[in-house]
Amino acid sequence: MNLPFIEIIESPTPDPNLLMWKFADKDREIKNGAQLTVRESQQAMLLNQGQLADVFQPGLHRLATENVPILSRLKGWKYGFESPFKADVYFFNTYHFINNKWGTPAPILMQDSQFGQVRVRAFGSFDIKIADAGKFFRTYAGTFPRLTIFELQGQLRDFVAPKFGEVLAQEQIPLTSAAGNITDLSRKIEPHLKPYFETLGLELTQFIITSVTLPEEVTAFYDKVTNMNMVADMDKFTRFNTANAIGEKGTALNDATQTALAMGVLLNQVQQNNTNATPQQAPAATPPPNDITAKLQQLKILFENGLIDEDEYKAKKADLLTQL
Structure with missing residues (x-):
């Protein structure tokens, strides 16, 4: 018994955490002229015999020779295809995946002009989205029939954490700037991260540093410096400290x-x-x-x-x- 051909291809997102999933065709062929519906915040990709035929943006698409010329070339049909054909269809979520956590698994050794070599830790988050479904499929997701953001987060964190320390060293950012102005530091580091994400077909839309933790001895030193900067009269400051010591x-x-x-x-x-x-x-x-x-x-x-x-x-x- 022959299975009916596929005439309608569409797939609402089954899971908000999905980056990519394969359309369940149940080993059926696609009818010539079949309709492909791609929703907003989606992209769809046609794969024939392991080769990428085309990527479709949001909208209604008719899968015919004039609309998919690459497929005709892949199949070797000189005058196009009139009969049903076998192809795999993948859908991609292209909305923002926000608040992906990152952090340094171990303290990063950085060189500071005042303190010398200092170990710091940092934590934050980043937002991403799929910008090029074809590139994302070829460079990362090709072997997965179903891929969630959780599988990708681990690899991206392993890149972000050491890159953070590398940029601190390259830019010679002082320890005071790293700990005292994390918003400005986030803006400085983000351009160094974007090229890597682009090679995966992803767009880094936002990179955030939420905290930079300094060693206790460095923090204690800056606490003393801050207290000293608040004192206008050193003589009064000395008498005040002496009075505190007497009463303690x-x-x-x-x-x-x-x-x-x-x-x-x-x-x-x-x-x-x-x-x-x-x-x-x-x-x-x-x-x-x-x-x-x-x-x-x-x-x-x-x-x-x-x-x-x-x-x-x-x-x-x-x-x-x-x-x-």
Whole structure:
């Protein structure tokens, strides 16, 4: 039993992730004068005996001798073809495939004029579309009856990541520019990538760098530089840092300050005792409340610094409180 000839050829996109797929002809021949419908955001390709016969843009096409002259030459028909013929039809999605992720699988070694050799990592995305279905088929997709964007992404990422580092080296882009202005860096790198995509019949419509990660030591250095640039008065900046260090427990400057205060309290106490002492050991006048408050504060500093024990602290504190 002979299978009916194919008279209508069309194929709505079965999967939005498809780049290319073969029309299911079920091994039937195409009738002379058959109609081929190519939708917007599609291209169709006719393949005869492994050779590309023609590529069709969006619209309605009649597959006849006058419309497909290349097929006549491939078949060797001197006066065209009137009988059905066997050919493979492939459809291609030509809309934008956006947000294809890329990243450096390992840090890239780049040379910087200030820091020398530095390892950086970068991440981003790119948008592509099929610009030339024939070239795409010949250079990449010829052995696939069905091809999705996912199969292509891996190969493109393997090209983009090392090319990123190569362009940084060629253009001698400073580390500050690479990390600080990624939009401008994206524009500089994109023209270096486009020729490769064109060899595959693809168009790189947008290349984006979302982040450039610097080593921790480089980031720490720039944080310090940024803080310094925000300071207009270096003397005030020094005093500010010193005050912060004094108030921060556990630092050497804080420990030294506390010790100095404690020693000052001891010396002041000794001097007062020597001044107030008389041969008759007359009772000292009751100190004013403000003086007692200061002594209580000094006493607490002595205790916190371990210069007196808890019992001594409590006894002296009780003595001072009785004078209020």
